[in-house]
Each structure stands twice: as structure tokens, then as C-alpha cells.
Amino acid sequence: MIGPSAAEKPPSDAAPLERRVVRDIGYAGARISLVFSPSEFEVGEGVLVDWVLRSARAVTTYFGRFPVRDVRIKLKAVDGNDIVEGAANMDPDARIRITLGSRTNARTLQTDTTLVHELAHLAFPDHDDKHLWLHEGMATYVEWVAYAQSQEIAARRAWSEFMTEMPLGLPESEDQGLDDTPSYNRRYWGGALYFLLADIEIRRRTANRLGVQHALRAIHNAGGTLRDTWSIERTLTTADSATGTTVFQDLYKMMRGQPVSPDLATLWRRLGVQQNGGRVAFDDKAPLAAIRRGITAPPAWPLLLAEPSLVRQGRRQR
Template sequence: MQRIIRRVIGVLCLLLATPLWAQVFDYQVRFNRSLTESETRVCFSDSIPRMLITGDIAAAPLLAEVQVRGGTVRRKANRLYLFPDSDQLCLTLVQRVKAQSSSYDWRRQRRGSMWFGRDLVLPIGSWLWRPAKLTPGQQIQLSFDLPAGVNISAPWPVMAANTFRIDHQMPYNWAGRMALGRFTPIELKVGEQTLEVAMLDGLERRRNLLDWLQQAATTVAGVSGYFPTARTQVLVLPVGVDKEAVPWAEIQRQGRPAVHFFIDQHRPIYEFTRDWTAVHEFSHLLHPYILRQDAWLFEGIASYYQNISRVRSGLLTEQQAWQKLYDGFQRGSKKIGGAVLRDSNEIMQFYWGGAAFVLMADVELHQRSGQSLAGVLHRFRQCCGEDMGPWSAKVMLRQLDQLSQGTTFIQLYRQQVSRRAFPAVYGVLDQLGVKVRNGRVSLDNAAPLAGIRREITR
């Protein structure tokens, strides 16, 4: 009886969550026991899309069978053209899963499908056949019917158990991953927000890795008092013996922003909690999706806050954090190609040049109007978080100027990013009381902007 009531409530919730004008494409998906094959059934009516497409061409040879009712289809690479001969066209797609073992060469494989033990990680682009474009009001609902004991982790909003929604704001070619397997999904609370953690291949037994994630996420929440994103998918993927605890991590933006960690699970926990990678990646959630060509801005924000936030949470002393920032600025300003920061392809230059820009903006906001960059970024998420982007640096900086009622961001951009190879940050450090002798940082509380320095890390 309880089951029936739960089911009825589930259906009611789905109905309530669906706007009256919405057109929902209902995908019913089944995976076989070994997760080596999926079968997807979907019917389109009213406005039948001209074609279905996948984000990755790798999906094409894995589409083993297409059954169609109410029309015909023509396949061409990763496109499936639909030719309805009635007002409804129904498809059954049988897809094979072809994945490499993570023990094989995970660095080369990580963009593709991978096995972690018997758990599967599937890039969405190489599996999901969907309309190339959804118009406002059109949604895809994916309902997974999974073998007993198998769970799923996916980056989209959850509508009911194993049921997800994709709306028109999610382009088909944005990267994201699903994980399927015998892991237990874990909800990790960070203040008001929740991380939806999936630790693959039995890793959930290592509970202390959750402390590592909690510590890093709480540290980033300390920047503005809130963890920046809701129900964030976190995948922890064990890759075996490697040269460091977290050899790779990345943000993906298909669905809600997600953070994926590739880890050497054999490392002791203190190597994880000392590592900066998790704090850096969670710091990327402080900003929206920014165009790849403007990497100086998003890597600058994350490189700045990976240090500033760790002082606030007590993981670094003030001196250690400014030393790390100074060392970064040194690395960045030595490794300079011929390009101005805006156009730089040198990793050290645009990571640390970006961080220098971000520091200068933060200082100027404090100086000019007692505002902080963390506060302005928080207001940005409130005003514009619905706009998934990708944002260009210039459009985003204009918006930040509007929110902070000034011209700090655009002016700094013009002076420091579009004309110089590396921002003139050393004078600002000096004013903040970050003094350097033989490469070693000490802090001077009598410096003119020492108060602002302490405010930034408080």
C-alpha cells in the first residue's frame, strides 16, 4: 500500500513539476545486467524533430539497432534523420556499450567510456540520441529501468527515482558523464546544499574520502557563506597507482555543473586533504560557464580562491596563502610568450595572470566601496545563475560592473588583460603589506592596505 501511495505521490510531483505548456519527450531506458547494452524507447508526436543527434561521433557505431513505428529513419554518422508518415513516430534504439578498463590507460581514455571494476562511466555525448535543439518548454525526461542493485549518477535535475529532466538550456554537445553500477549514491550536506557523490568500484567503503570532499566543499562555501551550486554531481573515480593523490579533476557543465575526480585510491588520506585540487575545482563553481578562449578568467578565479578560501577555513596560514599566490605570480610572469594575457596560451601565464587580475579587482572593490569580489560573484549567481552561458569574459565583467555599480572590472580588463602580458600586481601586493625578500613572503600590518588584506582572508 505504501508503495502505491509513494508511486501516486511520485506521479503527482512529476505532473506538478511540468509546466502546462511543456512538451516532454519521454525516454524509457533499460540496461542489461552486465551494463553492456541499453534499449531506449521514445515516441515523438506533435512537433516531431527533424533528426536526433549525439554530442560525440563515437556513438554512431554503437547504435546496433533502430526500430521505428510511424515513419522511417535514415542514419548518417551521429545523426538519425526522422521521416514521419503519421502524427506520431516511435523509436527503439539498441546501443552497445564499448568501454575501456580504467587500468588500461585512463589518461588517454578519460574522455571515453570506462569501466571502474564493474561500474561504468559513460560520457553523455557518446550515448544520448536527442533532438539537436529543444525549444523553450520542450524537455527530455529520461527514466531508467536498471537491473537489481544497480544505481545511476547523472548531472540533470532528478524528478523521481532514476528519472531525470533535460531542458532547452542544455545543448547536446556540452560534456557530462553518467555513472552506472553497484555503488551506493551518497548525499553529502554542505550547509544548505547537497553534493550527490558516487564513489566507484567499492570506494564508498573508504569513508575518509568523504571527509576530504566535505572539507574542500566547506572551504569553498566559506568564500561567500554558501556552497555555490545546488545538487552537484560528484564522481570519484579510482584509477590505481599514480604519481599523486588527485592526478586529474575537472568540471563538466552538461546538466547541473558537476565535479569529477580521478584519484589514486591507494594514497593515505592526508595526501588528499593537503592537496589543492579539490578546492580549486569546487572554486570553479563560484563562476558560470565561461568561454574556453577566456580561460584566463575562470582559471584566475579558481587559482585565487583555492588559496584565499583555505586561509578562511584554517587550512593555510595567511603567510602561506600569500606565499603561494606570490610564487604563482612569479611562475606566471616568467613563463610569458609574446601574447597579451587575453590571448595567451601559456598555462602558467593565464592561470596566474588571471589570478593577479582577480586579486586586483577584489582589492579595488574593497577600496572603492567596501564590497568584496565574493559578494559580487554571489549576487551574480542570484541574478544570472539561470543563464547557463557560456559567458564571454567581457559580457560577464560588464555584468559584474553593473552589480557592483562601478567600472572596476572593465577598466582593469582594458588596462591589465588586453594590453599587458601580465597584470601589474606587485605594486598592489606591496600596498597590501605582502613584502618579499629573497623570494620569501612576510606580512606587514603597517602597510596602507593591510586592513583590506586581512579582510580578504578573514
């Protein structure tokens, strides 16, 4: 059923019954059970439910379907006016916990992608801990692309986020490859950079017809969810089979054990992404502009491009 269908019922979570409610929301054939205490948040219930629905729509847009049939989303209130963190697990049932400030307003929720990030985790198999960057990088990349594809944010906002945050994922002086990295920024933004490079390269090899989105849908359609643990070899070969390339495996071999530093300034220039007075502007005459558009606004434009390598080995200088 598309759209909300809500009903309150007594919660099973340990909390004062008079404060906690469970609102069941039907969306795209799935049931989302939203658990929260309305009195703990300044925004109304409708604002919170709307945020959940917009996040669900974004992840459904990206993966082609909602990741699971049932998910329980718990909103935990803390002091503050922003979203603090999120966590997802399937053991065996899908559960997400979002910690957000009690004074978080509707404007903040309008563009926040935290829940999209956690929902994306549900649509991807678990891996050995050494590959945590793959899971977090996937969700970090997808949350912004999905929100742009579903028109919850402008494409410029997604690219602005990438330009600002992806440099944090570059290797520093003591860093090695992505496998077993202890760095938070490398796990999230170094991983996201892996997926961006994969998206660009797949689109270059397939005349901009296919991308990371097709690979991730194939993984999910093959039964890949957070409930199951896959080998990284199975994940990467499934992804590559979906696009008829070896991009995921090639990039992994390059980045798993040694530091790789993409030339981000050149990358943004070729994509036609520019900082102009503190705002992002697009150059639609740039060599990879069609690929940039294809990433955030499918369907992709049919354009095959041949460009020199965008990556080099090395570490970011402090």
C-alpha cells in the same frame, strides 16, 4: 541540512557494481553524490567524505551558498600519492571528476584545494573560449581565498601560494593579452592575478568594504552558473554594478589584448607579505595590510588607501 547524511545506492556509472558506491551527502540544502570505489584508495571512506565536506564548506563560505542544488562528484583512482586533476561541467546536470592517486593520504587531502576550484566553476557562467582565462583565473584565485576564509588553511598558506605561483602568470617575450592566450600558466595564474588586482583596487575604492567576493556573489545570484553562457560584457558589468566601481571592466580593457606585468615585488611589499627563511611572514604596518587581511578574513576593515599604480605594461623577461 547542514552536515553529512549518507546512504549507499547502486551506481549508474559504468563500473563493476561490487566496487563502485554512491554516497549521498546532504550539505546546506544541497545534495552531493560522491561516486567512488573505496577499495581503490588507501584512506578510509570517512577521510574522503570529510575532504568533500570541507571543500563544500569553503566554497559556501565564499559564495554565501552552495553553488548548485545537486552535484555528482566522481573520484577516479590512479597510481600515485597526490591529486592529479579535476574537471567540472553542467550539461545540464552538475558533475565533477577528480583524479587522485590511490595512495593519497589524509595529510595531503587536508590542505588540497582542487575540489574547491572545481566547485567554484559551478558558480560562474561559461564564456567564449577566448575568455577561458577568466574562468580558470577566477577558480584559481577563489580556491585559496575560500580555503583561508573558512580556516581550512592559514592565510599565510594562501599568500605563500600566490607569491610562488603568480609570477608564472606574467607575460613572456611572445605573449600578448589574456584573451586567446594559449599558455596554461597565463590562463590559470595570469587570470588569478587579474582577480587579485581587482580585489585590491575594489577595496581601495570602497574603503575596504567590498571586494571580488561581493562581485562574484552578485554574478551567481543573478543566475550565473556553468550551465549558462554569458557574454563577458554581461559578466563584467554585473560584477562592477555590485561594487559601484568599474574595476573589472577597466582591468579587462588593460589586460585583454596587450601584455601587462604587475610589479609583484612592490605589490607583496605593500600588502605586507614577506618571505622569511622560506616561510611567509606578515608586516601589519604595510600600506595595504588591512586590504590583505580583508581578502582572506572578512569582514573587511574600513580603510581607504591611495597608492600609485601597481601595474605596468610589458612582458616578463626569460
